Amino acid sequence: MIDMMTIHKDMPLLEQYIYLNTAAASAIPQPVVNVMTSYLQKQASIGPYLPSFRRETYEQVERIREKTALFIGASKEEIAFMPNGSMAINYISGGLDWHQDDEVIVLDTEMLSNYVPWLALQQQGVRLKVLKTNAEYMVDLHELEQLITPNTRLIAFAHMSNAAGTIQPASEICQLAKKYNVLTLVNANQTVGLLPILVTELGCDFLVASGRKWLRGPEGSGLLYVRKSLIPALTPIMIGWGSTNWDYQNNDYSFIETAKRFEPGCPVIPSILGLGAAIDYANAIGIQPIYQRVQQLTKYLIEQLETIPGIVLYGPQNREHRLSVTPFNIEGHSPDDVTNYLADRGIIIEAGTFMANTIMERNHISKMARFSPHYFNTFEEIDRAVSGIKEFLEISKTKAQDSR
Known part of the structure; x- marks a missing residue:
């Protein structure tokens, strides 16, 4: 109750x-707001770089990473913090090694952020194919299967449409894609925090979610899940400290081996703390x-x-x-x-x-x-x-x- x-x-x-x-x-x-304002007030009182405070803060960020992973059934190595779902999608669309005549399938119920990034790949010779959903705005698995070819690289779809409210059969879509060695991206902006989600049950390769919607977290919070085995296959679209190793002596660099490779520069601490508090709040209910x-x-x-x-x-x-x-x-x-x-x-x-x-x-x-x-x-x-x-x-x- x-x-x-x-x-x-x-x-x-x-x-x-x-x-x-x-x-x-x-x-x-209010408890989510309190966590964020408490951090900001403490930072205002002692400054952001008191060594013990900074160490404590970054340790807390990693605890929230683990908490976030557990919330969706992933491991902490598979989670990157994002400011929103749109940026997370762009890390996938911009990070995969695309080839001429690769195909991406999306649904005709997608909104801009899970449509246009794939449309933009046409400049690299990637073909965008749009699956028309049925009268219930749902994926017909038979029609989806007919659309898959040997060139199909990825299926990207919203778990729930923001303008129709339809819940898609996500696990069945991912299972079908796996049958043909096709990658799957689940846009869970409208479902994380609203219904139970475990990436192990969905069987997806990538999942993105905003924190500000059903999780009731702050703006500027979100997550990107990347299946561990696929992390090396994604080249980050941005580079910065915290995500990259710099071999200055040999004039070379490499990316962190975990999903943290998608977090260049300073983390947005207040939003991450708010996301962690929002997950706690949802778990308590x-x-x-x-x-x-x-x-x-x-x-x-x-x-x-x-x-x-x-x-x-x-x-x-x-x-x-x-x-x-x-x-x-x-x-x-x-x-x-x-x-x-x-x-x-x-x-x-x-x-x-x-x-x-x-x-x-x-x-x-x-x-x-x-x-x-x-x-x-x-x-x-x-x-x-x-x-x-x-x-x-x-x-x-x-x-x-x-x-x-």
Whole structure:
């Protein structure tokens, strides 16, 4: 059972807002903020380079690396800290040794950061192939298999779409790829911290995740997982101390043998400490209870949204295929007007393309609104949000009648 009273005490923003936009970035729990500000205050008091303080800080970073690895079922040697998921993807797209006529497969539900880096490889002769997902926005494994050729090098896909809410059969995709010796990258920006994930069970080669979303960590935090055997096959796209050995006498260099080779220069200490505290917070609640609560909230949200006149829901029709992310439009109304009306009343959702242009094109729209509740949300908050939309529609209807 999730202790909602304690969780709400840790969320000062609830004094002003109903926050239903975790797919963009979540509200940080106060204990996570405390860990970060405590470090910054201590640094301000004694300076960043007191030897004992610096040693203690870097030891803590390595403990968080181990904690992060355990959270997704990896070893600490396979984890690099990243400021965001986009940079992590670029370390893979820019680090592999590509050959003319190599192929990368992505889904037609991907957003910019897991589409354009692969598109850019066309300048090196790499071919980008886009798999059209089915009516439920899900991968059809048979169609995926038909798309694989001897030139297919990698399949990159979002575990959950940020603009459809579909959970993909990640382990089955990775298993199929392995059958053909194809690499897999799982973009888990929308699932780490939301549902149980173990890279050993997924069978993926690479996994990326942002800390600021479902983990409820700070901006500027994230992770890159690289299967240990593949670390030497990735050439870092940036070089700096901490990631590189410099053989000055022989005018040569080499990269660190672990995933730390992808961390050039000073680590972003406050964000890493915040990420560690966010993982502790999630572990204290339990990922399985988090997942089950969000399932319940999602089901309830859809049921309530379907009572709104003129609403169009995007994404899978089978509710079992969707988690949290619920995009919609209301016929005859701008999604910006809907979200702005709710925001003026302290209810935060979002409108936009979410950089998922292929989904916009698929639905013949230019923009959509989106709900994305997390475990800290309540059924009552969903009721208030839906009531707010209905109130907006009534006011709009009255204004339209008055203007005639």
